[in-house]
Amino acid sequence: MSTHAPILPILIAFAAALLQLACDRLSFQRLVGLLSAALLVLVGIWLTWLADDGQMRVYALGDWPAPFGIVLVVDRLAAAMVLLAAVLGFAALLYASAGFDQRGKHFHPLFQLQLMGLLGAFLTGDLFNLFVFFEVMLLASYTLLAHGGGLARTRAGISYAVINLIGSAIFLIALGLLYGTLGTLNLADLAQRLLLPGYDQALARLAMALLIAVFVLKAGLLPLSFWLPQTYTAAGVPVAALFAIMTKVGIVAILRVQVIALAPAMPDLLDHWLTPLALATVVFAALGTLAAARLRALAAWMVLLSAGTLLVTLAQTSAAVTAATIFYLVHSTLAGAAFFLLAGVITEQRGPAADLLVAGPQPQATWVRISFLVLATTLAGLPPFSGFLGKLMLLTTLREAAAGLAIWVVLLGAGFVAMIVLARAGGDVFWKQKTLAGPSDAIAWPRATATLALVAAGPLLAVLARPLSDYAERAASQLHAPGAYVAAVLGPVPAPMTRETAR
Amino acid sequence: MEALLAIAVGVLSACGVFLILRARTFPVLLGLTLLSYAVNLFLFASGRLRLEAAPLIRDGASYTDPLPQALVLTAIVIGFGMTAYLAMLALRALSEAGTDHVDAGREP
Numbered sequence: 001m002s003t004h005a006p007i008l009p010i011l012i013a014f015a016a017a018l019l020q021l022a023c024d025r026l027s028f029q030r031l032v033g034l035l036s037a038a039l040l041v042l043v044g045i046w047l048t049w050l051a052d053d054g055q056m057r058v059y060a061l062g063d064w065p066a067p068f069g070i071v072l073v074v075d076r077l078a079a080a081m082v083l084l085a086a087v088l089g090f091a092a093l094l095y096a097s098a099g100f101d102q103r104g105k106h107f108h109p110l111f112q113l114q115l116m117g118l119l120g121a122f123l124t125g126d127l128f129n130l131f132v133f134f135e136v137m138l139l140a141s142y143t144l145l146a147h148g149g150g151l152a153r154t155r156a157g158i159s160y161a162v163i164n165l166i167g168s169a170i171f172l173i174a175l176g177l178l179y180g181t182l183g184t185l186n187l188a189d190l191a192q193r194l195l196l197p198g199y200d201q202a203l204a205r206l207a208m209a210l211l212i213a214v215f216v217l218k219a220g221l222l223p224l225s226f227w228l229p230q231t232y233t234a235a236g237v238p239v240a241a242l243f244a245i246m247t248k249v250g251i252v253a254i255l256r257v258q259v260i261a262l263a264p265a266m267p268d269l270l271d272h273w274l275t276p277l278a279l280a281t282v283v284f285a286a287l288g289t290l291a292a293a294r295l296r297a298l299a300a301w302m303v304l305l306s307a308g309t310l311l312v313t314l315a316q317t318s319a320a321v322t323a324a325t326i327f328y329l330v331h332s333t334l335a336g337a338a339f340f341l342l343a344g345v346i347t348e349q350r351g352p353a354a355d356l357l358v359a360g361p362q363p364q365a366t367w368v369r370i371s372f373l374v375l376a377t378t379l380a381g382l383p384p385f386s387g388f389l390g391k392l393m394l395l396t397t398l399r400e401a402a403a404g405l406a407i408w409v410v411l412l413g414a415g416f417v418a419m420i421v422l423a424r425a426g427g428d429v430f431w432k433q434k435t436l437a438g439p440s441d442a443i444a445w446p447r448a449t450a451t452l453a454l455v456a457a458g459p460l461l462a463v464l465a466r467p468l469s470d471y472a473e474r475a476a477s478q479l480h481a482p483g484a485y486v487a488a489v490l491g492p493v494p495a496p497m498t499r500e501t502a503r
Numbered sequence: 504m505e506a507l508l509a510i511a512v513g514v515l516s517a518c519g520v521f522l523i524l525r526a527r528t529f530p531v532l533l534g535l536t537l538l539s540y541a542v543n544l545f546l547f548a549s550g551r552l553r554l555e556a557a558p559l560i561r562d563g564a565s566y567t568d569p570l571p572q573a574l575v576l577t578a579i580v581i582g583f584g585m586t587a588y589l590a591m592l593a594l595r596a597l598s599e600a601g602t603d604h605v606d607a608g609r610e611p
Contacts, residue, residue, distance in 0.1 A: 128574060128577075132577065132581070135581045135585070138585075139581075139584060139585060139588065142585075142588060142589075142592070143588070146592060146595075151596070151599045151600055154592060154595050154596045154599060155596060155600075155605075157592050158528060158589070158592055158593060158596055158605075159605075161585070161588070161589050161592060162523070162531055162535065162589070165535050165539075165582075165585055165586075165589065166523065166535070166538070168581070168582075168585070169535075169538050169539060169541075169542045172542045172543075172545075172546055172578055173542055173545060175546070175549075175574070176542075176545050176546040176548075176549035176571075176574075177549070179549045179550070179570070179571065179574070180548075180549035180550075180551075
């Protein structure tokens with residue numbers, strides 16, 4: 001059973017999508033969707049537990065050995081990301097099941113396909129397969145983004161689709177260049193061949209640079225991040241919550257390619273440009289939060305802020321930094337998604353004022369106010385919740401980095417700005433009131449549960465910080481063990497160049 | 504033949520990039536299509552160009568690398584699906600906003 005564990009997440013989501021396409025009764029689709037998401041969480045926990053023995057599980061699809069076939073690889077990082085995506089997917093789906101899914105057709109199958117794309121992108125060990133899962137994820141996300149209708153959503157959908165189609169074209173060019181120069185698209189094989197002489201160094205370098213460019217486009221690095229805030233603001237609440245992990249797909253992809261393929265062969269590819277641009281992204285996002293006029297826009301800018309913070313760390317090649325990155329990634333994904341859901345709940349409670357940061361009816365439910373306080377504390381990086389611990393780990397490990405001082409100044413400055421903005425937003429929403437009562441409708445329990453669950457992640461991650469950061473450290477050291485990934489995929493002895501080439 | 508293919512890829516990408524930089528969705532859509540043609544040709548060439556060689560290994564016959572052909576096939580299918588969806592989205596924006604200009608209906 002555990003031999004086939006690596007492919008299980010992809011199969012569950014895919015099977016659920018097919019079932020939902022077969023019967024479009026909403027209650028059935030909801031049931032199948034939630035069951036699949038719950039099952040994915042369980043499988044995620046199981047995979048994380050399995051992966052924690054330190055062994056990399058390589059699953060060769062169709063039993064074609066790497067590098068000829070496609071492989072899925074489960075290490076600690078991939079398993080943790082699967083669990084994170086599953087938890088997020090379950091919460092977002094629960095929220096959506098309280099009415100959002102009725103606003104258009106085919107919400108549920110698309111949601112499952114998006115999950116499948118996400119999970120596949122975390123698990124695959126083949127670059128072309130990564131492209132395919134990216135496209136599965138993107139195609140579902142284009143349609144989910146437009147779900148619910150409205151001109152703003154359509155317009156954001158067009159620019160989002162166009163920029164990602166251009167990204168896909170560049171991805172394919174990079175893959176073509178890599179295959180043309182190195183003759184493989186398997187990540188482990190690629191890493192090995194980059195170390196052998198006899199290929200065109202300049203072309204391979206160009207291909208890797210293009211590949212990284214596509215990943216930073218997904219992650220939202222500054223010159224390529226203008227699509228992100230408007231897209232996330234326009235998306236429906238549960239969709240935006242799920243999108244909170246999409247920037248992280250780019251970040252995990254960079255992390256993997258950088259540690260496995262780039263660090264041994266061309267370690268200087270990310271030097272000099274990634275950290276400054278990432279710091280610029282943080283500054284840009286901090287300014288954006290100051291300008292946000294509504295809670296969802298603020299949440300979108302916060303997602304960009306956390307993506308920028310994570311990108312700062314990627315040019316560093318130490319396991320300690322990567323461990324901090326993984327912890328911060330988990331925290332920021334959950335907190336960002338929680339913010340979108342909470343903004344949705346607040347919108348419901350404020351009637352005409354919606355989520356605009358203006359005086360209006362005050363949200364009545366006490367748990368909403370307490371949640372906002374907890375979440376704002378988590379997001380701003382104040383003690384005692386996970387944001388503080390995550391940022392503390394990042395700052396401690398980045399102290400020895402080349403631009404350590406600049407990183408400290410920018411990250412602490414951005415945290416300060418975030419604190420001011422969140423305090424101001426809380427004041428606008430909860431204290432500046434025109435009328436005493438907003439709409440008194442109770443919040444549907446799925447929405448309340450989903451929101452509370454994600455908000456509770458902040459305190460929970462703080463309580464479990466020791467085991468979680470230990471796991472992150474083990475994941476980072478597994479990722480950074482030289483040659484471990486290549487050996488696990490291709491076998492312990494470096495495979496000789498057996499492939500007959502037609503050249 | 505290499506020169507011909509290179510020129511075709513270059514011209515297609517140049518036209519594609521030019522059209523993508525327009526401010527109306529229809530030219531952008533055409534530009535993306537041209538760009539994806541260029542990319543497909545480029546991918547095809549990544550397995551090297553060989554004349555009169557099937558992607559099959561047979562005794563004595565020369566053969567060509569089958570993998571890029573499979574990649575191109577996948578890329579064509581994905582690109583086609585994406586473009587079709589974008590066309591539908593652009594039509595919806597056209598009917599909702601009354602124009603396909605990117606800045607139309609946006610508050611100043």
